[in-house]
Amino acid sequence: MFADYSAAELTSIFAMQGFAGLSLFSVFVLMALGLAIIFGQMGVINMAHGEFMILGAYVTWLTSGFFSSHLPGLFAAYFPVAILLAFLASALLGGAVEWLLIRHLYKRPLDTLLATWGLSLILQQAYRSIFGAREVGVRMPDWMMGSYAITDMIEVPINGLFVMGISLLTALGVYLLMYRSTWGRKVRAVVQNRPMAGAVGINTQQVDRVTFALGCGIAGIAGSAFTMIGSTGPTAGQLYIVDTFLVVVFGGAQSLLGTIASAFTISQAQSTMEFFLSGSMAKVYTLLVVVGILMVRPQGLFASRIRH
Amino acid sequence: MTALRNLFSGREVLYFLLLAVLLVVVLPLALDAFRLNLTGKYLTFAFVALGLVLCWGYGGVLSLGQGVFFGLGGYCMAMFLKLEASDMASTARQTTPGIPDFMDWNQVTELPWFWEPFHSLTFTLLAVLVVPAVFAFVIGFAMFKRRVGGVYFAIITQAIATILTILIIGQQGYTGGANGMTDLRTLLGWDIRTDDAKQILYFLCVFLLLLCLVLAHLILRSKFGRILVAMRDREDRVRFSGYDVSGFKIFVFCLAGVFSAIGGAMFTLQVGFMSPSFVGIVPSIEMVIFCAVGGRLSLLGAVYGALIVNLAKTSFSESFPELWLYAMGALFIAVVLAFPNGLAGLYSRYLEPLLDRGWANVRSRAVAVPPAQEKTS
Amino acid sequence: MSNAQDFILAVEGLTVSFDGFKAVDDLSFYVDPQEIRVIIGPNGAGKTTVLDLICGKTRATEGSIKFRGRELTRMSEHAIVHAGVGRKFQNPSVFEDLTVFENLEISYPRGRSVFGALLFRRDKAVLDAVHETAATVFLSDHLDQPAGLLSHGQKQWLEIGMLLIQDPELLMLDEPVAGMSVAERRQTAELLRTITRQRSVIVIEHDMQFVEDIAHRVTVMHQGRMLAEGSLEHVKNDPRVVEVYLGHRESREEAAHA
Numbered sequence: 001m002f003a004d005y006s007a008a009e010l011t012s013i014f015a016m017q018g019f020a021g022l023s024l025f026s027v028f029v030l031m032a033l034g035l036a037i038i039f040g041q042m043g044v045i046n047m048a049h050g051e052f053m054i055l056g057a058y059v060t061w062l063t064s065g066f067f068s069s070h071l072p073g074l075f076a077a078y079f080p081v082a083i084l085l086a087f088l089a090s091a092l093l094g095g096a097v098e099w100l101l102i103r104h105l106y107k108r109p110l111d112t113l114l115a116t117w118g119l120s121l122i123l124q125q126a127y128r129s130i131f132g133a134r135e136v137g138v139r140m141p142d143w144m145m146g147s148y149a150i151t152d153m154i155e156v157p158i159n160g161l162f163v164m165g166i167s168l169l170t171a172l173g174v175y176l177l178m179y180r181s182t183w184g185r186k187v188r189a190v191v192q193n194r195p196m197a198g199a200v201g202i203n204t205q206q207v208d209r210v211t212f213a214l215g216c217g218i219a220g221i222a223g224s225a226f227t228m229i230g231s232t233g234p235t236a237g238q239l240y241i242v243d244t245f246l247v248v249v250f251g252g253a254q255s256l257l258g259t260i261a262s263a264f265t266i267s268q269a270q271s272t273m274e275f276f277l278s279g280s281m282a283k284v285y286t287l288l289v290v291v292g293i294l295m296v297r298p299q300g301l302f303a304s305r306i307r308h
Numbered sequence: 309m310t311a312l313r314n315l316f317s318g319r320e321v322l323y324f325l326l327l328a329v330l331l332v333v334v335l336p337l338a339l340d341a342f343r344l345n346l347t348g349k350y351l352t353f354a355f356v357a358l359g360l361v362l363c364w365g366y367g368g369v370l371s372l373g374q375g376v377f378f379g380l381g382g383y384c385m386a387m388f389l390k391l392e393a394s395d396m397a398s399t400a401r402q403t404t405p406g407i408p409d410f411m412d413w414n415q416v417t418e419l420p421w422f423w424e425p426f427h428s429l430t431f432t433l434l435a436v437l438v439v440p441a442v443f444a445f446v447i448g449f450a451m452f453k454r455r456v457g458g459v460y461f462a463i464i465t466q467a468i469a470t471i472l473t474i475l476i477i478g479q480q481g482y483t484g485g486a487n488g489m490t491d492l493r494t495l496l497g498w499d500i501r502t503d504d505a506k507q508i509l510y511f512l513c514v515f516l517l518l519l520c521l522v523l524a525h526l527i528l529r530s531k532f533g534r535i536l537v538a539m540r541d542r543e544d545r546v547r548f549s550g551y552d553v554s555g556f557k558i559f560v561f562c563l564a565g566v567f568s569a570i571g572g573a574m575f576t577l578q579v580g581f582m583s584p585s586f587v588g589i590v591p592s593i594e595m596v597i598f599c600a601v602g603g604r605l606s607l608l609g610a611v612y613g614a615l616i617v618n619l620a621k622t623s624f625s626e627s628f629p630e631l632w633l634y635a636m637g638a639l640f641i642a643v644v645l646a647f648p649n650g651l652a653g654l655y656s657r658y659l660e661p662l663l664d665r666g667w668a669n670v671r672s673r674a675v676a677v678p679p680a681q682e683k684t685s
Numbered sequence: 686m687s688n689a690q691d692f693i694l695a696v697e698g699l700t701v702s703f704d705g706f707k708a709v710d711d712l713s714f715y716v717d718p719q720e721i722r723v724i725i726g727p728n729g730a731g732k733t734t735v736l737d738l739i740c741g742k743t744r745a746t747e748g749s750i751k752f753r754g755r756e757l758t759r760m761s762e763h764a765i766v767h768a769g770v771g772r773k774f775q776n777p778s779v780f781e782d783l784t785v786f787e788n789l790e791i792s793y794p795r796g797r798s799v800f801g802a803l804l805f806r807r808d809k810a811v812l813d814a815v816h817e818t819a820a821t822v823f824l825s826d827h828l829d830q831p832a833g834l835l836s837h838g839q840k841q842w843l844e845i846g847m848l849l850i851q852d853p854e855l856l857m858l859d860e861p862v863a864g865m866s867v868a869e870r871r872q873t874a875e876l877l878r879t880i881t882r883q884r885s886v887i888v889i890e891h892d893m894q895f896v897e898d899i900a901h902r903v904t905v906m907h908q909g910r911m912l913a914e915g916s917l918e919h920v921k922n923d924p925r926v927v928e929v930y931l932g933h934r935e936s937r938e939e940a941a942h943a
């Protein structure tokens with residue numbers, strides 16, 4: 001499939017597709033971070049994670065609408081506000097869901113999977129009732145439009161760079177929170193030995209709720225990022241949930257760096273192949289390879305050996 | 309005789325006969341041809357639910373990709389029917405006569421090699437059983453030998469369902485794409501679109517379903533069934549009692565796959581088409597809810613669950629399409645939070661004691677002998 | 686060391702590390718046919734891990750475990766059971782949803798393949814074996830009871846019964862009397878004396894009275910290594926053992942970390 005292209009063309013194709021893949025990478029990282037935190041903490045997959053992302057996307061859309069009609073002068077700066085609001089909205093909803101649903105289902109991960117799937121159906125229909133079935137697009141501020149030309153043939157879209165910046169910052173934030181703060185120490189204590197953590201005075205219920213809310217909030221940020229690269233519809237989130245879980249597992253569920261590395265690998269593979277194959281076949285091959293690798297190495301690429 | 313009595317308790321036989329009478333006598337008499345065909349369609353999902361009872365309820369292995377097997381069975385059958393519908397006479401106006409119409413539309417000029425054997429009905433029927441079994445074996449072998457289970461397994465099966473759906477939709481020329489394989493007409497010259505044919509196919513479907521029920525029951529009643537329960541409880545202890553746990557999981561996953569495939573093939577025959585909309589993650593997880601509503605530990609419950617949820621879906625989505633997703637979502641949550649053993653659980657908890665008491669009254673008045681204590685399961 | 690064939694179990698150079706932490710470190714010991722070996726040592730010494738390694742639950746990083754000359758380190762758990770090694774877990778591990786009868790029946794060594802289990806028939810040999818075993822472990826009156834309803838001690842007995850019906854050549858028991866009442870403890874000691882007569886046994890136990898009652902030889906482990914081996918009298922007088930159990934504060938803290 002490479003025969004029709006010269007070496008220089010190939011280089012720039014790889015580079016361009018690589019940068020295009022960075023946007024996908026950003027969404028993957030943000031989605032996967034949230035999912036991994038929840039999965040690592042509770043051993044459950046939140047199947048409604050995509051809908052939490054879409055909530056963030058809708059909040060971003062609403063914010064941009066509000067700024068353009070009421071504060072047009074500040075429109076250039078709406079995005080940081082939108083990210084914050086998206087985080088808060090998704091985190092609040094996440095906390096509520098934990099309280100209503102998840103906390104009754106600890107130790108039943110498969111049931112949690114089904115229940116959160118039910119939640120995702122309800123959220124999808126709610127979005128459809130509230131925002132309509134049509135997809136909505138967010139208007140970007142001028143400074144995020146256009147692209148930055150590195151060479152004649154290679155151009156990098158600015159919004160892609162911006163979104164990647166957000167995801168790396170978020171990842172850094174999560175790292176600091178989980179590994180450098182008292183709260184993160186509590187979370188890790190609960191993960192390793194729940195009864196013991198409870199016995200030494202950690203409020204495990206609270207830790208669970210906050211972790212779940214945090215994971216959902218990060219999905220909200222992912223939603224903000226998502227508006228930069230795609231249009232928002234009620235079911236857009238569902239398309240990402242399987243991919244995202246594969247990213248988490250592929251990276252080895254407990255490893256932050258692994259998650260980022262695997263998000264990078266998967267998004268780059270898909271994006272690069274998309275240029276040469278049809279988009280659907282690129283996805284088929286990517287998923288096949290990931291599933292194949294997971295069958296051979298189910299613990300993921302970056303897992304460590306744990307004493308039972 | 310005693311051996312038989314060990315395998316079927318009186319009550320189980322009674323419930324089984326009740327279901328059989330409902331499906332074989334009551335429904336065909338009560339429903340018109342269209343509704344009966346619709347019921348037949350619902351029953352094809354009962355095959356999947358039945359497999360899930362074995363695999364998820366007893367085996368503890370939740371597959372969120374049963375649509376894959378339903379689809380494999382359905383597509384195998386559809387390929388045979390499609391080839392029969394694409395004879396030279398009816399495809400004379402195509403660029404390449406003699407191949408299915410969608411191939412012609414997609415500039416495919418020659419029947420692909422993997423289509424060739426589907427000219428034979430014998431091969432097709434074998435393929436309906438063998439293809440999903442082999443596919444399930446490969447997945448099961450890879451996963452269970454490495455002790456992958458639980459949430460991981462669920463999501464991997466979901467990924468496989470996604471892959472297959474994208475593949476079917478993407479490879480239009482070979483699969484009919486998103487529309488699926490439509491316009492299926494005859495089976496060995498017998499027109500399957502007439503009311504008579506549909507009625508016969510309904511009875512065939514019921515017959516196969518009852519057969520699968522008996523088979524599943526026998527399996528659960530054997531030591532195999534007790535090992536499944538033991539595995540769900542303490543997998544390690546089973547292993548250290550000398551059992552290769554993965555073999556049991558692989559077997560039950562394969563069996564669930566084959567059941568689903570039979571359902572899929574019957575779907576194609578009764579409904580007259582097969583499409584990727586029965587393969588992907590959404591239909592696959594819906595099939596889990598059929599099983600969960602009926603009761604994940606009850607074989608008969610699976611049949612009722614499939615019937616009731618599908619009936620509700622049809623009537624609901626006709627009259628209040630927006631509400632259906634809410635109802636479906638609520639059903640997922642309710643079945644997990646409020647009644648994890650589904651209708652069967654509710655029945656044996658609330659209704660059965662009442663019936664028992666009523667029955668005991670009748671009997672004591674009739675013969676004045678206290679009723680034998682019967683163990684309920 | 687003489688030929689490994691003379692021993693029923695020969696463990697040599699056994700090492701397992703988890704993320705660099707060596708839970709068992711270059712351990713070697715040998716068990717004779719019909720011998721009752723007790724492994725003692727402070728918490729975290731790696732005793733349970735040794736049993737995990739022998740029965741295949743945990744894979745060794747290095748070293749070998751030979752059972753009647755067959756290498757176990759690469760065999761799967763069920764194959765190790767088939768070879769004749771039975772293991773009782775520290776916490777009673779029985780199938781709570783099944784009856785006592787079904788628990789014993791599942792452990793009966795026949796019909797262990799998928800199709801064997803499908804075609805398994807509850808014939809006279811099975812019934813006899815189950816009833817006989819149930820009588821041995823004092824559970825004859827509980828055969829139709831779900832195992833989940835048994836008392837803690839009865840569950841321990843049931844698990845011992847489940848091993849017994851397999852008739853293993855090497856029996857491994859992890860704290861068989863832990864959590865039992867005094868009466869149950871006495872009954873269990875009696876039970877163990879009968880069932881250990883025909884076979885080799887490895888026991889982990891803290892109860893010194895119990896150890897004194899049954900042990901032929903004792904292996905003392907500390908921080909994944911063997912500290913001493915020999916008769917109970919011999920190891921009791923070993924100054925290093927005394928130090929580990931009673932000794933300085935430093936060494937006790939060290940043990941707690943391990």
